[in-house]
Amino acid sequence: MKKSASITARMSDIITIERHILHHERQNPEATGQLTRLLYQIAYASKVISREVRRAGLLDILGTTGDVNVQGETVQKLDAIAQETFYAAFDHMGVLCCMTSEEVDDIIPIPAQFDLGKYTLAFDPLDGSSNIAANVNVGTIFSVHRKITPGRDGTSEDLLQPGRRQVVAGYVMYGSSTMMVYTTGRGVYGFTLEPSMGEFLLSHPDIRIPDEGKIFSCNMGNYRYWSEGVRKYVDDVMSTDKERDRPFSSRYIGSLVADAHRTLLYGGIFMYPMDYKDPSKPKGKLRLLYEASPMAFIFEQAGGMASTGEIPVLDVQPTELHQRVPLFLGSKREMKEVIASIKQHG
Numbered sequence: 306m307k308k309s310a311s312i313t314a315r316m317s318d319i320i321t322i323e324r325h326i327l328h329h330e331r332q333n334p335e336a337t338g339q340l341t342r343l344l345y346q347i348a349y350a351s352k353v354i355s356r357e358v359r360r361a362g363l364l365d366i367l368g369t370t371g372d373v374n375v376q377g378e379t380v381q382k383l384d385a386i387a388q389e390t391f392y393a394a395f396d397h398m399g400v401l402c403c404m405t406s407e408e409v410d411d412i413i414p415i416p417a418q419f420d421l422g423k424y425t426l427a428f429d430p431l432d433g434s435s436n437i438a439a440n441v442n443v444g445t446i447f448s449v450h451r452k453i454t455p456g457r458d459g460t461s462e463d464l465l466q467p468g469r470r471q472v473v474a475g476y477v478m479y480g481s482s483t484m485m486v487y488t489t490g491r492g493v494y495g496f497t498l499e500p501s502m503g504e505f506l507l508s509h510p511d512i513r514i515p516d517e518g519k520i521f522s523c524n525m526g527n528y529r530y531w532s533e534g535v536r537k538y539v540d541d542v543m544s545t546d547k548e549r550d551r552p553f554s555s556r557y558i559g560s561l562v563a564d565a566h567r568t569l570l571y572g573g574i575f576m577y578p579m580d581y582k583d584p585s586k587p588k589g590k591l592r593l594l595y596e597a598s599p600m601a602f603i604f605e606q607a608g609g610m611a612s613t614g615e616i617p618v619l620d621v622q623p624t625e626l627h628q629r630v631p632l633f634l635g636s637k638r639e640m641k642e643v644i645a646s647i648k649q650h651g
């Protein structure tokens with residue numbers, strides 16, 4: 306009896322993502338179940354992509370399809386698989402009115418034969434895919450908004466909403482383990498895939514970013530293209546002639562999900578600043594709708610900050626599906642310091 310009791314006790318301690326999602330649905334009296342089904346499908350699609358990522362080296366799918374995506378980047382085969390997996394997971398679910406993806410130029414409508422729902426989905430099916438061949442962590446990033454326009458079909462207006470209005474934001478990281486991290490505006494929760502069960506189990510209840518850290522993360526190869534304020538901040542962080550109360554380490558993977566996840570757990574700052582290589586045409590690199598905005602919702606929910614360097618990312622009014630923005634994510638202390646440096650020095 307005792308043995309079964311301990312198993313029962315262990316079972317009751319295990320919180321699957323499904324159990325967590327249902328628990329939150331019950332707390333929301335107006336819930337219709339559409340959001341629950343949406344989150345279930347994200348978890349399902351992530352398991353399928355995780356399996357493909359893990360087998361990549363074995364199935365000779367590391368190569369490219371030869372296609373070029375809307376960003377002008379050569380599409381890796383896994384990108385194509387991840388894109389198709391996410392699309393196929395949602396086109397028939399009756400929870401979305403439209404989608405947008407890094408891999409597709411235009412808005413993605415729901416096929417006429419399927420029911421429509423009240424949410425939009427913006428996603429990067431496999432961010433960091435240029436790192437795949439080196440077996441570096443890659444990830445899926447997703448962002449959900451409510452439909453705001455009348456009529457049946459979703460429009461770009463439903464997608465081009467400020468991040469402050471997101472309903473759900475999250476990412477899946479395919480690393481030494483597969484983790485899904487998301488927020489619905491009630492804190493940030495992390496789930497780790499238990500491969501033998503095929504279940505995401507709650508491993509990081511209520512993630513909070515430290516108020517300060519000692520890791521800065523940026524591509525120093527672009528240093529000469531940054532504004533004076535950013536360069537001064539980095540010079541200060543790296544300086545040894547000042548009495549800094551903590552030495553900094555530099556960590557940069559070049560895969561947003563991996564760099565953001567480490568920053569979220571350990572603290573510090575991640576930066577992809579505005580590039581002034583052509584001062585007449587300053588540009589960001591990371592995309593607003595399906596990279597910066599979902600990460601910003603997560604970081605603010607975890608007690609951190611997310612900025613373009615001038616305004617909170619969540620307050621940016623999108624104008625184009627694939628628009629790019631400069632992105633700073635991190636602990637309050639480092640974020641306030643870099644924003645102050647930009648304000649003072651430009």
Ligand code: P6P
Binds near residue numbers: 559
């Ligand atoms: P760079 C990956 O291609 C990506 O979109 C993000 O995941 C990552 O943060 C960034 O680009 C890396 O860019 O210019 O440092 O290689």
